[in-house]
Amino acid sequence: MSEQFDRIHSHIEAIANAMPDPIFVMGQDGTYLDVIGGSDRSLYADGHPLIGKKYHDVLPEKMADRFLKIVRKSIASNTLQEIEYQLADDEVNGIESERANEGQWYEARVYPLNSDVYDQPAVIWLAINITSRKHMEEQIEHLSSNDPLTELFNRDYFLGIVDEEVNKARLNNRPLSMAKINLDCFKRITDAFGHEMGDKAILIAAHAIKNVVGDLGYIGRLSCDQFMFVLPDVKSVDAFRITKLAQETISAQKIKLDDGETTCLTSHAGVTEMRLETENSQDLFKRVNKAIKALEGTREITKVM
Structure with missing residues (x-):
């Protein structure tokens, strides 16, 4: 039974880590608790170095305030929250990236994690890079005006x-x-x-x-x-x-x-x-x-x- 459990766990872990879009586990106290997936390096920098760090230690202050507010709102209401934001890799302390440092646009879906495995209320934060879509929207808006x-x-x-x-x-x-x-x-x-x-x-x-x-x-x-x-x-x-x-x-x-x-x-x-x-x-x-x-x-x- 233990061997079967370990095999299932390894399969789930392999699938999760292969996901192109990253899922961050964000704590109510403002800490990055875990990072899953985000394997597409053309769209995302490696977020694993953020684990254990506070939002306010790695993000611009206003962005960190915004993230914390969304996390706590999702936990308090026990509902899905959505947010769009623009962030460049060089604005995040502690990560390395070979991508151009122009601001990337992201759409995040934030949902409370109903588990005490992280010893505090937390959310899963699915971040999707929507920069191409934003550029297309900007072009359409430009053409219309x-x-x-x-x-x-x-x-x-x-x-x-x-x-x-x-x-x-x-x-x-x-x-x-x-x-x-x-x-x-x-x-x-x-x-x-x-x-x-x-x-x-x-x-x-x-x-x-x-x-x-x-x-x-x-x-x-x-x-x-x-x-x-x-x-x-x-x-x-x-x-x-x-x-x-x-x-x-x-x-x-x-x-x-x-x-x-x-x-x-x-x-x-x-x-x-x-x-x-x-x-x-x-x-x-x-x-x-x-x-x-x-x-x-x-x-x-x-x-x-």
């Missing part, structure tokens, strides 16, 4: 940002300005030299606007040749200067055409500022478009309204 050509915010996502910033400005009684830049010669370039040259023109304009606006606000590409940016905490007089500089930066760039000639991009722009607490983003949109419309037949290229 960004224009694929310019990397600026796409129309729908940008308009959502504008609504949020207008609400913030209204609640905090802070200034907010909006500017719209329409390129004048995009259609002529596309008709004469094709969409590839048109894309080049759009990229030049987008890069120029990003260089000027920087961290001052948010930029969106509304359509083929229309750009808009919203500037929180900026009054219209300063937004006008920023917009003029963006237009000058755009027009300073030379585009080499297929016939060996060069051309530059010209633009018209409207600028406005939030004036009343009752105003919303649509009121600002209407004013910047009205400002651009008012430039027709004049020599001006920028107008505040």
Whole structure:
């Protein structure tokens, strides 16, 4: 009977240690009590050196606090707890790893261990590396919010940002300005030299606007040749200067055409500022478009309204 028990035990141990994902046994007092599995070294560092050590001795303080809270919550409620966290191997004292030390994402399922074998209440902590999934989610989110050509915010996502910033400005009684830049010669370039040259023109304009606006606000590409940016905490007089500089930066760039000639991009722009607490983003949109419309037949290229 003893021999049969030992054989069963060795089989279970072999199977457990072969598991690619690690199971940590975590004590209520904040100690790593045991480590089972985690054999996939491409996804996990060897956690066995952590056995007997306190969370606060090996983890960043905030992470250790979070782990201890989850462990004690699972024990107290006798229920499954789930947690996602990001942790790099070099943030954990006492383990060695040959993997790149960028932060890895993990999903842990934490469940109380109904046994007194560890001489204190404990949980099993199944950690699963979900870094690939997180990167895919980030890519999907990026694609859903960004224009694929310019990397600026796409129309729908940008308009959502504008609504949020207008609400913030209204609640905090802070200034907010909006500017719209329409390129004048995009259609002529596309008709004469094709969409590839048109894309080049759009990229030049987008890069120029990003260089000027920087961290001052948010930029969106509304359509083929229309750009808009919203500037929180900026009054219209300063937004006008920023917009003029963006237009000058755009027009300073030379585009080499297929016939060996060069051309530059010209633009018209409207600028406005939030004036009343009752105003919303649509009121600002209407004013910047009205400002651009008012430039027709004049020599001006920028107008505040």
